[in-house]
Amino acid sequence: MKCKKCGNKAVIKLRAHRIALCREDFLSFVLNRVQQTIKRYKLFVAKERVVVAVSGGKDSLTLFDILQRLGYPVEGFHIDLGIDGFSNRAREAVEVFFAKREAPLHIRFLREEVGAGMREIASQVRRPLCSLCGLMRRYIMNRFAWEKRFSALATGHNLDDEGAALLGNLMRWQIGYLARQAPVLPAIYPRLAKKAKPLALLSEREVLAYCILRAIEYHDEQCPYAKGATSRSNKEALNLLEYYSPGSKIRFYQEFLKHQGIFPDSASHDLRECSMCGFLTNRETCQFCEILEQYTGSPVPVRDSETGKG
Amino acid sequence: MPQDNLVLKNLQKQGLLTASKPHVIILFMIRIVIDGEEQQLDTKKMRIETLLRRFHINPETALALRQGELLTEDEDLLEGDVCIIMRTTAEK
Numbered sequence: 486m487k488c489k490k491c492g493n494k495a496v497i498k499l500r501a502h503r504i505a506l507c508r509e510d511f512l513s514f515v516l517n518r519v520q521q522t523i524k525r526y527k528l529f530v531a532k533e534r535v536v537v538a539v540s541g542g543k544d545s546l547t548l549f550d551i552l553q554r555l556g557y558p559v560e561g562f563h564i565d566l567g568i569d570g571f572s573n574r575a576r577e578a579v580e581v582f583f584a585k586r587e588a589p590l591h592i593r594f595l596r597e598e599v600g601a602g603m604r605e606i607a608s609q610v611r612r613p614l615c616s617l618c619g620l621m622r623r624y625i626m627n628r629f630a631w632e633k634r635f636s637a638l639a640t641g642h643n644l645d646d647e648g649a650a651l652l653g654n655l656m657r658w659q660i661g662y663l664a665r666q667a668p669v670l671p672a673i674y675p676r677l678a679k680k681a682k683p684l685a686l687l688s689e690r691e692v693l694a695y696c697i698l699r700a701i702e703y704h705d706e707q708c709p710y711a712k713g714a715t716s717r718s719n720k721e722a723l724n725l726l727e728y729y730s731p732g733s734k735i736r737f738y739q740e741f742l743k744h745q746g747i748f749p750d751s752a753s754h755d756l757r758e759c760s761m762c763g764f765l766t767n768r769e770t771c772q773f774c775e776i777l778e779q780y781t782g783s784p785v786p787v788r789d790s791e792t793g794k795g
Numbered sequence: 796m797p798q799d800n801l802v803l804k805n806l807q808k809q810g811l812l813t814a815s816k817p818h819v820i821i822l823f824m825i826r827i828v829i830d831g832e833e834q835q836l837d838t839k840k841m842r843i844e845t846l847l848r849r850f851h852i853n854p855e856t857a858l859a860l861r862q863g864e865l866l867t868e869d870e871d872l873l874e875g876d877v878c879i880i881m882r883t884t885a886e887k
């Protein structure tokens with residue numbers, strides 16, 4: 486198979502785009518795709534300070550690599566979840582990656598943030614661990630981005646992640662989620678950092694191919710607490726549709742974004758400041774502060790000295 | 796060695812390894828690694844496309860590598876090749 490751009494030997498066929506590309510042209514294709522996503526959905530502009538949430542997995546490290554190559558002044562942020570072995574290996578992958586590039590990296594430990602690592606928390610709580618972990622990570626990432634005055638927090642969600650989330654939201658008709666699922670969530674409230682997903686138009690396969698071609702050494706290990714998440718079956722379902730009708734995934738997601746206005750966003754009206762930490766919540770005390778009280782007996786101090794005034 | 800057993804079993808199934816033909820020499824073999832597990836195909840040549848179909852792998856969720864090089868699905872694997880199939884379905 487030959488590269489559609491230059492005629493050299495192709496390394497990948499992209500059915501959704503009806504092209505096959507050689508190594509060099511595929512790498513440029515990926516960079517262009519991310520740049521288009523950033524511009525089309527107004528994720529951020531060249532001068533903005535962007536922090537990338539890096540787990541150590543292929544998506545987040547690929548995202549950092551791409552943003553750096555595109556010339557954005559990016560820094561990395563990693564949360565060590567305190568899962569014996571697993572978290573050490575994830576952190577090591579991140580540290581090696583950043584050391585090689587001499588790029589700025591910030592690390593926080595869940596154990597220091599909430600007084601317990603995921604292993605201790607797992608032994609005590611009954612609620613689904615992945616949702617609890619996600620909640621704590623989102624909170625810590627948002628607070629970090631806001632405190633350090635980054636203008637955007639970028640995450641490595643790819644097209645398969647976004648498609649699976651969209652399918653899940655539609656299957657349950659979660660109108661509020663449907664109204665807000667987007668490649669960018671602007672910082673429309675105080676203490677809320679802008680969220681951006683620059684890989685939203687790249688399939689997981691494209692991200693993996695980029696990672697392999699750039700020889701990015703990522704942490705490839707499933708979290709010991711992850712149990713057959715529904716996102717996985719949603720991804721498989723979408724990829725089956727993609728197989729029979731190439732381009733389905735990207736059409737499903739992009740057409741949704743075009744028509745998203747039909748879903749009213751009522752949930753945002755209920756948002757208020759947490760009585761303890763001041764960050765946004767839809768209850769009196771946010772769930773993070775509740776967890777924190779459980780493990781340390783004290784809430785998060787409100788950090789007014791870091792409100793971004795100067 | 797479990798892999799050797801697999802090959803022997805296949806040969807027995809095909810009637811190539813019997814008491815009357817004890818000295819079968821394996822001339823062709825392609826090794827593949829899927830989800831970290833090695834498998835052997837006793838064939839001289841196989842298209843990646845065919846390989847994925849045989850293992851019920853959706854090409855939209857997989858990439859094939861030979862000696863660290865990405866391959867398109869129209870490429871043929873030849874005897875002596877080691878092919879790694881990387882899948883995208885892992886959880887994050």
Ligand SMILES: [Zn+2]
Pocket residue numbers: 488489490491492493506507508509510
């Ligand atoms: Zn080319």
Ligand SMILES: [Zn+2]
Pocket residue numbers: 759760761762763764770771772773774785
């Ligand atoms: Zn709070």
